[in-house]
Amino acid sequence: MSHVSEGYEWQIVDRIKETPDTYTYTFAPVTASQKFEFTIGQFVTISTLLKRPTVTGGLEESMVQRTYSIASSPTRDLIELTIKGEKPYGYINPSTEKADGFAEYFFEQINKGDKVNVRSNPNKDHFLSRIAAGNEKNIAYWSGANGAESARCLIQYMEDMKNMDVNLTLFYSNPTLHIKDEQSDRSSLNVIYYEWLIKMARKMDNFRVIFTFTREKETPVHSDHPRVRFRIGRFFNNPDGTKEKTLSRYYEDLDNIDSIFNPICGSSGFINGTVRLPDGKIKRGNGIKQNLEEIEGVKPYKIDVEQYYLQQTVPGDK
Numbered sequence: 001m002s003h004v005s006e007g008y009e010w011q012i013v014d015r016i017k018e019t020p021d022t023y024t025y026t027f028a029p030v031t032a033s034q035k036f037e038f039t040i041g042q043f044v045t046i047s048t049l050l051k052r053p054t055v056t057g058g059l060e061e062s063m064v065q066r067t068y069s070i071a072s073s074p075t076r077d078l079i080e081l082t083i084k085g086e087k088p089y090g091y092i093n094p095s096t097e098k099a100d101g102f103a104e105y106f107f108e109q110i111n112k113g114d115k116v117n118v119r120s121n122p123n124k125d126h127f128l129s130r131i132a133a134g135n136e137k138n139i140a141y142w143s144g145a146n147g148a149e150s151a152r153c154l155i156q157y158m159e160d161m162k163n164m165d166v167n168l169t170l171f172y173s174n175p176t177l178h179i180k181d182e183q184s185d186r187s188s189l190n191v192i193y194y195e196w197l198i199k200m201a202r203k204m205d206n207f208r209v210i211f212t213f214t215r216e217k218e219t220p221v222h223s224d225h226p227r228v229r230f231r232i233g234r235f236f237n238n239p240d241g242t243k244e245k246t247l248s249r250y251y252e253d254l255d256n257i258d259s260i261f262n263p264i265c266g267s268s269g270f271i272n273g274t275v276r277l278p279d280g281k282i283k284r285g286n287g288i289k290q291n292l293e294e295i296e297g298v299k300p301y302k303i304d305v306e307q308y309y310l311q312q313t314v315p316g317d318k
């Protein structure tokens with residue numbers, strides 16, 4: 001088990017809406033001594049008091065914590081975390097008979113000016129640590145709908161370090177490009193960092209992004225730039241049901257697949273096909289990790305994984 005360091009205190013100085021269920025918060029350490037060194041790919045654990053419903057209709061206040069990848073570069077003064085709500089507001093855990101979510105209550109109750117407790121994780125072997133150490137330079141980063149936070153940190157770092165000898169392709173999978181925003185009743189972007197990623201790919205020679213939309217019937221938008229690509233369907237699947245060599249397809253001139261380093265970030269379902277069924281049973285399947293190993297012949301040591309949570313299927317999910 002890794003050690004968790006003592007706490008720091010950060011203040012929220014800004015918040016922007018990314019999608020209807022996701023916000024990026026900007027934090028400033030409350031004093032210079034509340035700042036700590038980190039490298040790309042690291043995460044922090046934040047904790048705060050939140051009021052959450054109980055099964056009897058009351059509210060109970062308690063200290064709640066969750067872990068978040070740092071989404072901004074270590075070269076910058078302020079720190080950003082992107083928080084996506086996964087569990088619906090008011091969801092009651094059947095065994096404890098209490099709400100056990102974090103994100104939706106954080107969005108509701110924590111405002112600009114508020115302070116949160118933060119713990120860093122001093123584990124040296126963290127996600128992307130081999131890129132941070134300069135040992136991997138040709139990167140294919142595979143992100144689920146929630147998973148691009150460390151890629152954002154890396155892209156900002158590449159931008160700030162100028163001529164960094166790193167090439168990054170972000171393979172980014174989302175169900176749809178747009179979703180109805182229940183709050184405004186309008187259609188809203190459903191892809192975290194969408195416009196920023198396109199802007200950065202246009203600007204940086206060493207970064208490109210390949211979006212796929214798993215629930216769109218047609219490609220929802222067409223690219224006008226070689227470093228921005230759009231497609232539909234799951235990575236590693238052809239529309240006719242056969243397997244696609246997705247990595248090889250987008251690295252046409254590649255003569256050695258071992259030169260590519262593959263960080264994968266997202267839910268268990270995205271990474272390795274593991275999901276929890278409504279009856280609580282765990283079902284194992286295939287995800288990006290198996291596809292890379294079995295379809296492309298990528299060696300396990302060329303894969304790096306950060307799992308955000310165990311994916312839960314709700315009745316009716318396919």
Ligand SMILES: Cc1cc2nc3c(=O)[nH]c(=O)nc-3n(C[C@H](O)[C@H](O)[C@H](O)COP(=O)(O)OP(=O)(O)OC[C@H]3O[C@@H](n4cnc5c(N)ncnc54)[C@H](O)[C@@H]3O)c2cc1C
Pocket residue numbers: 043066067068069070082083084085086087088091100101102103104146149306307308309310311312313314
């Ligand atoms: C190392 C690490 C880094 C992370 N980085 C980030 C990050 O940068 N950004 C980010 O947003 N998250 C990140 N997470 C996940 C984060 O900690 C939270 O889990 C996430 O924000 C969702 O919070 P929540 O309160 O909505 O759900 P939680 O209470 O945390 O619960 C998540 C669980 O809810 C389940 N769930 C989904 N829908 C339902 C439903 N309808 N009914 C019941 N259960 C459901 C999910 O399957 C999942 O297992 C990270 C996690 C780890 C371990």
